[in-house]
Each structure stands twice: as C-alpha cells, then as structure tokens.
Amino acid sequence: MLSVELPSGENPVPPLRVIALTKWYGEERAIDGVTFSASGGEVVGIIGPNGAGKTTLLETLVGLLPAEAGDVLWHGEPLPASKRRKELFYLPDGVRPYRDEATFQVVSFFAGVYRRSKAEVADTVTSVGLKPVINKRVHALSKGYNRRLLLALALLAPHPVLLMDEPFDGFDLRQTREIADVLRKHAAHGRTFILAVHQLADAERVCDRLILLAGGRIRGSGTLDELRAQASLPAGSLEDIFLALT
Amino acid sequence: MRSPKTYRLRAAPLQPLLAKELREITNGRALWTMLLLLCPLVGYSFFQAVSLYGEASTAALQSPALASSLSPLEGILVPTLGSFYVAVTLLFPFVAIRTLGQEKETGALRLLVQLPYRLSTLVSAKHIAVLAAWCLAFIPALSALVFWRILGGHLAPLETANLLLGHLLYGLLIGALALCSASVAESSATAAIIALAVTIGSWVMDFTVAGSPGLLSWLAQLSLTQTLRPFEQGLLAGGLVLGTACAILGFVALATVWLPPGVPLLVKLRRSAACAAIAALVLGVATQVRSTVDVTEDGRNSFPSADQRLLGTLRLPLRVTVHLAQEDPRYADLQRNVLAKLERAMPSVSVTLARPRQGFLGGSSDESYGEVEYVYDNRSDVSRSTSPREILPLLYALAGISPPEPRPGIEYPGYPLVASADAALYWFFGGLPLAIVLCWRWFRRTTSNSYAREGGPS
Numbered sequence: 001m002l003s004v005e006l007p008s009g010e011n012p013v014p015p016l017r018v019i020a021l022t023k024w025y026g027e028e029r030a031i032d033g034v035t036f037s038a039s040g041g042e043v044v045g046i047i048g049p050n051g052a053g054k055t056t057l058l059e060t061l062v063g064l065l066p067a068e069a070g071d072v073l074w075h076g077e078p079l080p081a082s083k084r085r086k087e088l089f090y091l092p093d094g095v096r097p098y099r100d101e102a103t104f105q106v107v108s109f110f111a112g113v114y115r116r117s118k119a120e121v122a123d124t125v126t127s128v129g130l131k132p133v134i135n136k137r138v139h140a141l142s143k144g145y146n147r148r149l150l151l152a153l154a155l156l157a158p159h160p161v162l163l164m165d166e167p168f169d170g171f172d173l174r175q176t177r178e179i180a181d182v183l184r185k186h187a188a189h190g191r192t193f194i195l196a197v198h199q200l201a202d203a204e205r206v207c208d209r210l211i212l213l214a215g216g217r218i219r220g221s222g223t224l225d226e227l228r229a230q231a232s233l234p235a236g237s238l239e240d241i242f243l244a245l246t
Numbered sequence: 247m248r249s250p251k252t253y254r255l256r257a258a259p260l261q262p263l264l265a266k267e268l269r270e271i272t273n274g275r276a277l278w279t280m281l282l283l284l285c286p287l288v289g290y291s292f293f294q295a296v297s298l299y300g301e302a303s304t305a306a307l308q309s310p311a312l313a314s315s316l317s318p319l320e321g322i323l324v325p326t327l328g329s330f331y332v333a334v335t336l337l338f339p340f341v342a343i344r345t346l347g348q349e350k351e352t353g354a355l356r357l358l359v360q361l362p363y364r365l366s367t368l369v370s371a372k373h374i375a376v377l378a379a380w381c382l383a384f385i386p387a388l389s390a391l392v393f394w395r396i397l398g399g400h401l402a403p404l405e406t407a408n409l410l411l412g413h414l415l416y417g418l419l420i421g422a423l424a425l426c427s428a429s430v431a432e433s434s435a436t437a438a439i440i441a442l443a444v445t446i447g448s449w450v451m452d453f454t455v456a457g458s459p460g461l462l463s464w465l466a467q468l469s470l471t472q473t474l475r476p477f478e479q480g481l482l483a484g485g486l487v488l489g490t491a492c493a494i495l496g497f498v499a500l501a502t503v504w505l506p507p508g509v510p511l512l513v514k515l516r517r518s519a520a521c522a523a524i525a526a527l528v529l530g531v532a533t534q535v536r537s538t539v540d541v542t543e544d545g546r547n548s549f550p551s552a553d554q555r556l557l558g559t560l561r562l563p564l565r566v567t568v569h570l571a572q573e574d575p576r577y578a579d580l581q582r583n584v585l586a587k588l589e590r591a592m593p594s595v596s597v598t599l600a601r602p603r604q605g606f607l608g609g610s611s612d613e614s615y616g617e618v619e620y621v622y623d624n625r626s627d628v629s630r631s632t633s634p635r636e637i638l639p640l641l642y643a644l645a646g647i648s649p650p651e652p653r654p655g656i657e658y659p660g661y662p663l664v665a666s667a668d669a670a671l672y673w674f675f676g677g678l679p680l681a682i683v684l685c686w687r688w689f690r691r692t693t694s695n696s697y698a699r700e701g702g703p704s
Contacts, residue, residue, distance in 0.1 A: 059356075059508075064508045066510040098354060100273035101269060105269065113259070
C-alpha cells in the first residue's frame with residue numbers, strides 16, 4: 001500500500017468542506033450553491049443524471065474551472081483555487097494522456113514526480129491490473145486499460161483527497177469490484193475519495209455516502225438509509241430513490 | 247500511514263518533467279518530418295552556394311584584389327543557413343506547438359497543471375524541450391559546415407559563432423511564439439494558424455513596408471525577420487540580443503498566463519496586459535542600447551582601425567542631414583558604408599532624413615537632393631559622396647584634426663576556394679535522411695523495450 005500524506009493534527013473533523021459552490025456557464029447555472037463535506041477515509045459518491053453537473057462540480061472544486069461563488073475549506077481554513085492542488089487531486093474522465101508514450105513511461109513519470117519507490121510503483125501497477133499492458137503505448141490501450149492507467153496515476157499521487165470522474169467507466173462487473181476493493185483499501189488508510197459515478201449499482205457498492213445531484217443542485221445526501229428516509233421510501237433501492245428525488 | 251517525505255509544491259524533482267517533455271517531442275512525427283525536409287533544403291542550398299562561390303573564386307585566384315572580397319560568411323554560411331531559417335519559420339512552429347497542443351487535445355493538461363510544479367516551471371520545461379528540438383533540427387546545417395571544412399573551406403570562429411547565435415535566438419523566438427499560441431488557442435490547428443499568421447505576416451510586413459518612411463519604417467523594424475539580419479552582416483548588437491531575449495521571455499510569460507484552465511478570462515487578460523507592458527518597456531530600453539561589435543574577420547562593418555580610434559575621440563555630437571529619399575539606393579550605400587559605421591565609431595551621431603520637395607510632375611525639384619550635410623562643432627560641410635574615403639577627411643577637417651597615418655596591418659586575404667560539393671548531395675539526399683529514419687526507429691524501439699531494464703515488475 002502506498003504512503004499518503006495526511007493532514008497534520010489527525011483532526012477528526014471533516015477536513016474538506018464545500019460551501020455554496022456556484023458555477024455559471026453563460027446564462028446557465030451549472031452548479032447552484034452546492035454544499036457538502038467529506039471526512040478522512042470516506043468514499044463519497046456524487047450521483048445524478050446526465051448533465052446534472054457532476055463533472056463541473058469536481059472541476060470547479062479542484063480549481064480547474066473558475067467558480068462564481070462559494071468557498072472550499074480545508075480543516076476550517078479557506079483553500080483558494082490556486083492552492084487546492086496541494087490537497088486535492090482530480091482524475092478527469094475521457095483523458096488518454098501522452099498517447100505516444102509507453103504505459104510504463106507515463107507511470108514512471110508520475111512516480112518520479114511524487115518520488116515513489118519502485119516497490120510502491122510495482123504495488124500500484126499490480127493492484128490496478130496494469131501489468132499485462134505495461135509495455136504498450138497508451139494509444140494502443142483499450143478503454144478499460146486506459147482507465148486502469150489513470151487510476152494508477154491518481155493512486156500514485158500523495159494527496160489526502162482524490163476526486164475521480166467515472167472511475168469505473170469501461171469496466172465489467174468483476175473488474176469494477178476489483179477496483180472498488182483497491183479504492184476501499186486506500187480509504188481504510190485514511191484517504192478520502194469523491195467519486196462522480198454514473199452507474200447507480202457501482203455507487204451503491206463502493207460509496208459510504210451519496211450526494212444526489214440534479215440540475216446543478218443537491219437533491220439529497222447521506223447514507224443509503226438516510227436517503228431512503230429523505231425520499232420516504234423505507235425499502236427503496238438507490239434507483240427508486242434516484243427517480244424519486246431527481 | 248504518514249509519508250516520511252513531506253509533500254511540498256516546490257519539492258518535485260525536475261528530471262522526470264524534463265525527461266517527459268523530451269520524450270514527447272521526440273516521440274512525435276513533426277520533429278522527424280522537419281528533419282527529413284531539412285536535409286534536401288539545406289543540402290541543395292549548400293551545393294548551390296559552393297558552386298557559386300567556386301565560380302567567383304576561379305577569377306579571384308588570379309587576382310588578390312578580387313580574392314579579398316570573398317568571405318565564406320557571405321558566400322557559404324548565410325545562403326546555406328538561409329534555407330534553415332525558412333524551415334524554422336514555416337515548420338518549427340508545428341514542432342513547438344506539439345509540446346503543449348497534444349496535452350490540451352487529449353486532456354492531459356488537466357493532469358499536468360495539478361502536478362506540484364509552478365506554471366512557469368511547466369512552460370520553461372517545454373521551452374527547454376523546444377530548444378533541444380532546435381538543436382536536433384540544426385544537425386543538417388551543422389553537417390553542411392563540417393562538409394565545408396572537409397572541402398578545405400575557411401570558417402572564422404567569431405563570425406560563425408555569432409551567426410549561429412543569431413539562428414539560435416531566432417529559433418527560440420519562433421518556439422516561444424508557437425508555445426504561446428498553443429497556450430492561448432484551444433486546438434493545435436488554431437495555434438498553428440496564429441503562429442504562422444505572425445511569422446508570415448512578419449515577412450509580408452518586411453517586404454511591403456521596409457524602406458517606407460515614418461511609422462511604417464518603425465513597424466518594419468518589429469518584423470521577426472529583422473532578428474537575423476545584423477547577425478548575417480557579422481554584427482553582434484547588444485540591443486538586438488536584449489530585445490530578442492525580452493521577446494522570448496515575454497512569449498514564455500504569456501504562455502504561462504494562459505496555461506491554467508481554472509483562471510477567469512478577465513484575469514488572464516489583465517495579466518497579459520501587464521506582461522505586454524513590461525515587455526514593451528524592456529524593448530524600449532533595448533532600442534536605446536547602441537553597443538554593437540563587428541565580429542567579421544574582414545572588419546567590413548568598421549572603418550580602418552586607426553580611423554576607428556580617432557573617431558572615438560570626437561566627443562562632440564555630429565549631426566548629419568541626408569537629402570535623399572529612403573528608397574534611393576544611394577541612401578542605402580551611404581547608410582551601409584558611412585552612417586552605420588560612424589554610429590558605431592563615434593559617441594554621438596544623429597542622422598536626419600530631410601524630406602525632398604516634390605516637383606509638379608512628382609519628381610524631386612529640390613536642387614539640394616543628393617546632398618549630405620555634416621555639422622560638427624558649429625562647422626558644417628556638404629558632400630554627395632557615399633564613400634568613406636571622401637567623408638572621413640571631411641569630418642577630420644570639421645573637427646580640426648589631421649587624418650591618422652595609415653598603419654600597415656594584416657590585410658584580409660579573402661578565402662577563394664574552387665571545390666565540388668557533389669559528394670555532399672549524396673549525404674544530404676541519401677546518408678543523412680537514412681540516418682534520421684534509423685534514429686527515429688531506434689527512439690521508438692527504445693521506448694517499447696526498456697521497461698525491464700528500468701526495473702519494472704516482472
């Protein structure tokens with residue numbers, strides 16, 4: 001397992017708080033006053049229909065898109081957009097990085113930047129199942145292996161909070177479970193994950209807490225039981241809750 | 247599970263970043279394609295230059311006076327590197343744009359800007375990769391110089407180094423411009439259009455408004471093509487080097503401003519305006535730096551050394567009023583043979599171009615047209631000559647001093663050479679392209695086979 005830089009003080013208070021984050025695209029409000037928090041070791045899932053604003057929320061949160069309003073607090077202190085990359089690492093969807101390079105070169109680049117040891121690199125490559133294609137060029141990787149490469153890059157980053165956009169896209173059920181186990185192991189060591197997930201079954205399987213997003217607004221948040229209560233569906237599945245609240 | 251290493255923004259090592267940028271630029275086809283195109287371009291220019299130089303040398307071998315006018319700088323280096331200049335202008339932007347354009351298009355930029363490097367470090371690493379690409383692209387031109395030496399040709403170290411410095415600065419300028427356009431534009435195609443619009447626009451501006459008076463003349467001075475000219479003439483101009491370095495840094499700064507995706511447009515525009523203002527200020531200072539060194543072996547940009555020394559002692563300002571149109575060839579002669587040399591030799595020289603009066607049918611009706619008036623220490627004289635042999639005695643008379651005694655020195659012998667560059671054609675059209683293709687293949691094969699050697703998991 002990789003070493004992760006945890007925030008100083010071992011504070012049990014949720015290290016990350018997002019307050020009234022708002023993002024406009026021209027006349028359209030893509031994110032509308034989104035407020036939530038994430039604790040250390042927690043896996044938070046952001047679920048919602050297409051166009052709900054999941055990707056915009058993650059990119060605004062990490063500082064890749066400018067926000068019109070709202071604050072991000074790190075251990076109670078404001079975290080300006082220019083400094084968020086010290087604490088948060090975001091893995092975007094639909095990226096095929098450095099297409100002409102071999103897979104191991106891309107992995108070695110990130111490992112070199114973050115001063116990871118060979119053992120840590122080997123551990124990561126093995127855990128995400130990247131070994132069979134390690135010598136292949138990135139442009140020759142299948143969608144699933146490209147996703148594994150991206151996951152390896154994110155896991156090599158030492159940030160205490162990882163934000164991932166559709167981390168299970170391109171995986172079948174067995175592969176999704178394998179990767180979910182990898183993420184859970186990292187979370188068990190104190191790392192926080194915020195995942196934008198399209199497939200509700202995946203979200204239910206992996207996440208400790210869920211944030212239901214639609215039209216740029218939070219329609220519900222909490223554990224599955226808390227969401228059931230919010231939706232007044234005591235025996236409802238996540239799909240039922242999703243349809244009821246969005 | 248605390249990491250023993252403290253994670254800090256500035257702690258990341260540069261080596262992986264530089265290695266990645268170098269791999270990116272050598273993995274792409276753009277650089278190798280440019281290299282392959284450069285081989286015949288440079289090779290044929292070199293072949294033509296050697297042929298013409300040989301023809302001129304045939305007559306010069308019979309006459310020492312003719313031989314002294316044969317300089318390899320003008321005869322071989324400038325025309326051979328001229329084709330390299332064209333390729334750098336038209337092709338090098340595509341190579342440089344790739345260092346950033348592909349990351350933008352594949353989304354990898356969103357990963358890159360999260361890495362623990364300053365934005366300026368990211369852009370600087372890319373510019374270093376661009377410099378490395380320029381060095382690789384220079385191989386055909388360098389091999390032409392080696393061929394010239396093998397043929398028995400002469401290369402003066404100072405003037406050769408000065409010309410290479412000029413090409414290096416020009417290459418870095420084009421690279422920085424391309425990087426800046428890649429940073430501003432959303433796609434590589436748009437970036438290429440921006441970069442080529444500036445470089446080709448510079449050419450057009452240079453051709454159309456050069457020699458025009460006033461503002462147009464000043465605009466022509468801003469053309470990128472002006473960067474190389476003094477170097478090709480064998481001059482090392484302090485102001486030009488400072489100005490070019492400032493322009494390179496300005497483009498790198500602009501690329502840094504436009505790189506991060508999370509900064510609002512207005513903020514980027516404000517920062518760009520600040521960069522442009524600082525660059526304009528430094529460029530303004532650079533135009534005031536007059537120090538120029540004549541590095542030519544034949545000293546073609548200077549008066550004889552005794553005159554240079556004596557002129558340097560004339561401390562009062564010399565005012566020159568030229569009654570010639572700027573496009574008149576006599577003005578070009580006067581400028582090259584006398585005025586430019588005077589400006590370098592004397593501490594204070596001001597040149598005014600008097601606007602000639604136009605006649606009824608458009609021709610000049612001014613009887614003084616063609617005259618050049620020299621005023622020094624409240625004394626003045628007029629001459630129509632463009633030759634220093636007549637002007638210098640006139641100036642000494644105005645200053646009330648005797649002309650210096652001509653000192654016997656080492657005359658520039660000239661370097662005539664009749665040689666055949668046929669063998670060079672085999673190299674530039676066969677050997678070198680083949681070597682480039684093999685290198686390209688070697689680079690790609692090394693990439694795919696080296697994981698085991700790096701100690702990856704088996």
